[in-house]
Amino acid sequence: MSTMPVTERDLFVVGTGIAGMSAAVYAAKRGLSVCQAGSTGEIVFSSGLFDVMGVHPVAEKKLWENPWEAMAAVAADMPDHPYAHVTREEVEKAYGELFDFLSEFGLEYRMVKDANSKVVTPIGTEKTTWAVPATMWAGVEAFKNNTPALLIDFEGLREFSAKQVATTLGDKWSNLKTMRIEFPDSASMKPILTGIMAQAMELKETREKLYSLIKPHLDGVEAVGVPAILGLYTPGEILEEMEKELGVKVFELPTLPASVPGMRLKSLFEGRISTLGVDLKLQHKVFSITPLNDGRYEVTFGVQAPTEKVVAKGVVLATGRFLGGGLFADRHHIVETVMNLPVSQPADREEWHRTDLLDPRGHKVSSAGVEVDSSFRPVDENGEVVHERVYAVGSLLAHQDWMRMKCGTGIAVASSLRAVEAFVAQQ
Secondary structure, three states, X not given: OOOOOEEEEEEEEEOOOHHHHHHHHHHHHOOOOEEEEEOHHHHHHOOOOEXXXXXXXXXXXXXXXXXXXXXXXXXXXXXXXXXHHOOHXXXXXXXXXXXXXXXXXXXXXXXXXXXXXXEEOOOOOEEEEOEEEHHHHHHHHHHHHOOOEEEEEEOOOOOOOHHHHHHHHHHHHOOEEEEEEOOOOHHHOOOOOHHHHHHHOOOXXXXXXXXXXXXXXXXXXXXXXXXXXXXXXXXXXXXXXXHHHHOOEEEEEOOOOOOHHHHHHHHHHHHHHHHHOOEEEEOOEEEEEEXXXXXXXXXXXXXXXXXXXXXXXXEEEOOOOXXXXXXXXXXOOEEEOOOOOXXXXXXXXXXXXXXXOOOOOOOHHHHOEEOEOOOOOEEXXXXXXXXXXXXXXXXXXXXXXXXXXXXXXXXXXXXXHHHHHHHHHHO
């Protein structure tokens, strides 16, 4: 006889990436009791930038200035794409609720409502995105306006080179100067990493030493850029102080994963989502989800083996793709790992990848995933709903190539909100 403790919840969320965390926030805000299990490791690999839609068609690499027009074009051209199930208003509502939650705990975002922005990447290319961490916004504007700026990197920091950024940008930012300095007290840092530097920036003493190194080099400069190191917990306060001390605009640039903006999201979600009443089980794996005769679902989970059980009225699968463990590929098929749901995929493995690794159309395996109805409930090959109160959201979904289309977080938040509201409507 099982001795696992059993609790009852309205909703069980599987996965703790952006889609899972968003679903838990939306559900808790609507008064649902929520249990959530997973690992937030994936969030660390986030750039901190939130997309709606940037590229379509992928084969033409067409960049869109207006994300909503791009979203509408995708929905019209690709009727099975996740965006065909949601409206612009729902995407805006989903982001609004998520940004309110993040802002409540000090993580602010900026955007132009009807336009994508260009963010300079750590290798000097341009990233098309919609919402940008407030700590990066001055850089978006400085790049757009060719503002005289100083970009700083640090001795021993291998993951970011100001000179490389400036060289790659060339005349696109002709008023950009670069400088390399030694980060305060870096002799004790082995190795020198942005995460360690961000922790050090939480100390007033470290910041004051950094200001003294920068101030002699500000002649003719209207903005100063640094890799994303402005603290892990209080980036807004540090940015405000730094701009006051230096007398110019200050901005961060994204860095290679695992990035400080990703660490900030991870820290905030893990530390604050429980304030909404979410029962968060970090580093827990879901081992089984079994439909019960009364329409509910029995979920077993634990760290290395099943040790707890929840009986929930509904389940949200936000397990991601291959990296997140939501999908698994053997030598013949791609399978969904938690409930063995039907997966849309090429009929033959030889069709998974195109002959050319860099084919502009991408690879068909990147669009494999779970097919859903308009409520984001998984369906079979005949379009029939598989489980009445199971929902699939985020990158687990079929018929989208979020990396190439620049729509990953938009799909994550919009599908999560639609799923939660559909579940509420069924109660």
